[in-house]
Amino acid sequence: MFKRGPAVLLLSGVLFSASAVSAAADFPNRPVRIVVPQPAGGGVDIYTRMISQKLAETWGQQVIVDNRPGANGIIAMEQVIKAKPDGYTLIAAFTSVIPNEP
Numbered sequence: 613m614f615k616r617g618p619a620v621l622l623l624s625g626v627l628f629s630a631s632a633v634s635a636a637a638d639f640p641n642r643p644v645r646i647v648v649p650q651p652a653g654g655g656v657d658i659y660t661r662m663i664s665q666k667l668a669e670t671w672g673q674q675v676i677v678d679n680r681p682g683a684n685g686i687i688a689m690e691q692v693i694k695a696k697p698d699g700y701t702l703i704a705a706f707t708s709v710i711p712n713e714p
Contacts, residue, residue, distance in 0.1 A: 639671075639699060640671055640699075640700060641673070642673065642700065643674040643675070643676055643700070644667070644671070644673065644674070644675045644676070644700050644701075645675075645676045645678050645700065645701050645702070646660055646664055646675060646676070646677050646678065646702045646703070646704050647678045647680055647688045647691055647692050647701065647702070647703045647704070648660050648677060648678065648679045648680070648688065648703075648704050648705070649680055649681060649682075649685035649687070649688030649689065649703070649705050650679065650681050650705075651679055651681040652679045656704055656705065657677065657679060659704070660677050660704040661677050663704075664676075664677050678691075685705060688703060688705065689703065689705075
């Protein structure tokens with residue numbers, strides 16, 4: 613159906629991290645936003661929407677998929693980087709979008 617790749621692994625890692633946070637506290641107590649740096653209808657978007665639906669059912673909280681294509685992923689990454697680091701803004705992206713820092 614869909615080719616699995618780095619994006620699925622990244623999203624799985626992010627969601628696993630969010631699950632660990634939820635075990636530690638009452639997370640989430642407000643909507644969670646997952647930013648996708650590709651347009652709607654692409655592979656990452658479809659996977660993210662499937663996962664976000666299950667997360668919303670599990671958490672009992674709205675999970676919003678926010679497509680922010682453009683600038684080779686920079687627009688989406690800037691939004692996530694500037695967001696409050698509280699676990700309510702996540703990103704689902706190909707590994708080529710994630711900046712490499714030493």
